[in-house]
Amino acid sequence: MQTTNPFDDDKLREECGVFGVSATDGAAALVALGLHALQHRGQEAAGITTFDGANFHTHRAMGHVAGNFDRDDVIRALPGTVACGHVRYSTTGETALRNVQPLYAELSTGGFAIAHNGNISNAMRLRRELVRRGSIFQSTSDTETIIHLVATSNYRTLLDRFIDALKQIEGAYSLIVMTPEGMIACRDPLGIRPLVMGKLGDAVIFASETVALDVVGATFVRAIEPGELVIVQGSEIRSIRPFAPMAARPCIFEWVYFSRPDSIVDDHSIYSVRKAIGAQLAIESPVDADLVIPVPDSGTPAAIGYAQQSGIPFELGIIRSHYVGRTFISPGDKVRHLGVKLKHNANRALIKGKRVILVDDSIVRGTTSLKIVEMMREAGAAEVHMRIASPPTRHSCFYGVDTPEREKLLAAKLDLGGMTGFIHADSLAFISIDGLYKALGEAKRADVRPKYCDACFTGDYPTTLTDHDEGSEVDQFAMLAERVI
Incomplete structure (x- = not known):
């Protein structure tokens, strides 16, 4: 399945x-x-x-x-x-x-x-x-x-x-x-x-x-x-x-991805914060292009913010079907590969010949970003630039988030150039950790304890990690195989 x-x-x-x-x-x-x-x-x-x-x-x-x-x-x-x-x-x-x-x-x-x-x-x-x-x-x-x-x-x-x-x-x-x-x-x-x-x-x-x-x-x-x-x-x-x-050190990823856009967290509108993140990303990492395209659905608010700040038109270059079940039973690799288009497909008439900026919330293993870039190229995009509305995810989470082992995180293995090559993009950029805090109306200073838990980006864990510290990271994830949330 x-x-x-x-x-x-x-x-x-x-x-x-x-x-x-x-x-x-x-x-x-x-x-x-x-x-x-x-x-x-x-x-x-x-x-x-x-x-x-x-x-x-x-x-x-x-x-x-x-x-x-x-x-x-x-x-x-x-x-x-x-x-x-x-x-x-x-x-x-x-x-x-x-x-x-x-x-x-x-x-x-x-x-x-x-x-x-x-x-x-x-x-x-x-x-x-x-x-x-x-x-x-x-x-x-x-x-x-x-x-x-x-x-x-x-x-x-x-x-x-x-x-x-x-x-x-x-x-x-x-x-x-x-x-x-x-x-x-x-x-x-x-x-x-x-x-x-x-x-x-x-x-x-x-x-x-x-x-x-x-x-x-x-x-x-x-x-x-x-x-x-x-x-x-x-x-x-x-x-x-x-x-x-x-x-307090609330999880910063609630604002980046986890919470629904219509929620309010600590007096912040999730939707407004994600637009602000996209705008800050456009300031930090501009690129000359024709379209800003969100990766549905989590990348949409940040893509709107990026488009508004950059003046580049926002378009739905990836169309999502909401009428497909969660699984697809495939008798072979060829049909299984075609099955991925049941839920998301490139808006080919819009994309062909265009220089596109894809905006997504994060890169974890990088396999998703690779598929998206390939989808854009197959649809005839002239250039594909990826912009990510969070800093590189380099560390595992031990606080209730299903994070792969660190060695499977793309940003823990490769530098920016290596990641760009891996996903076959013309360029790749992430919002800076300082930019993320700025979008939240905060300042991150080296001499001040951060307001949020941003350990997945920085490795600065706010609590002790007893189970992890008593063994290697590999051992910790072996232990995690015996536990769930």
């Missing part, structure tokens, strides 16, 4: 989105709508857990939200006024139903359901210690580590046990937790992964992005702050901050 999308195979993938609602009738149906809006954050599997005041109910399934949670029988089997959901994209680890979230366990304090966006960078060490102490894991997910830490904590109350567990983990996490006592939403002390709060009447809603609030008709209240826990019990909402204050 082969993907028909030649552009999605070579992207960094955000591995999950979370959505939770407290105190409303039909909570499961509302969560299903919210997960639809977050489908771009995880397309491999989805799950919803509800609580009806006495019992927890869970439905988890492989595949998209649509087809799994748009059935009346499924929603009817998820009664309750409190619910949380999760969409998932796994890392290099196992793809299996047992890893689909929310994860659920019966603890001494009652039922405990958890949905997690992020990655625990010391999960393997914690897992080994917990197994030695007698814990029996039911999944290969690092999220399950949190459940066992809560279960084995010596603190008395569930909230104190949960805080005790969080203080033992490293890395990135935005969590929604359901217990018989209520719902808890929290972010890691650096705020690496996003989480926002909204209101819909008396209902309190938590989501990975504001767009999910928009879709269900909720009003955005505020972002959950880094290191903050928000506890909802009935109509009572309270906030605690059990961690020492730290300078």
Whole structure:
């Protein structure tokens, strides 16, 4: 089975989105709508857990939200006024139903359901210690580590046990937790992964992005702050901050690629920021050409910004079909190769004889960019120039992004000239790290700690990486084969 999308195979993938609602009738149906809006954050599997005041109910399934949670029988089997959901994209680890979230366990304090966006960078060490102490894991997910830490904590109350567990983990996490006592939403002390709060009447809603609030008709209240826990019990909402204050380091790739363009992150319009990135890219790396063409769909806002700044016309030189399934069964290499054009095809009449600038959000392995450039040349482009709306991706991510091993990252292996030759472009340029910060209205200075986590570009990881540091990078990715988000 082969993907028909030649552009999605070579992207960094955000591995999950979370959505939770407290105190409303039909909570499961509302969560299903919210997960639809977050489908771009995880397309491999989805799950919803509800609580009806006495019992927890869970439905988890492989595949998209649509087809799994748009059935009346499924929603009817998820009664309750409190619910949380999760969409998932796994890392290099196992793809299996047992890893689909929310994860659920019966603890001494009652039922405990958890949905997690992020990655625990010391999960393997914690897992080994917990197994030695007698814990029996039911999944290969690092999220399950949190459940066992809560279960084995010596603190008395569930909230104190949960805080005790969080203080033992490293890395990135935005969590929604359901217990018989209520719902808890929290972010890691650096705020690496996003989480926002909204209101819909008396209902309190938590989501990975504001767009999910928009879709269900909720009003955005505020972002959950880094290191903050928000506890909802009935109509009572309270906030605690059990961690020492730290300078936040949210993931900069939320603005570059992960979030939907119609979301707002930390008071920034994603769409406006991406246009600003494209404009800055045009300032830094101009080229004499006839057309600016976005690589659909993630490159579109940056391409608009590039075109507006440069004065070069913006055109849709690559046409995407929205009516093709995700896979294509091919009996041979020839038909498989032709299958990639089912979703994206060059606008030949527009491109022939033109000097084109292709704008994309990133280059990972480089295989996608090579396909795109070849597509343009086959359509008769006179010149093909590639402009990338992020700096070169030279380092792996350990915070909830599916990044290849470093030796598979094109920018980690080749210099700019080598990369240009690899993708067969006439020229290639990336926005500078300083330019990226400038587009976000910030200044990146060597003597000041950066405002964002930009480790995939700079190698400046904001936390310790225990599992990685205890072995080589190769060993780390071998361990990752046993864990998923």
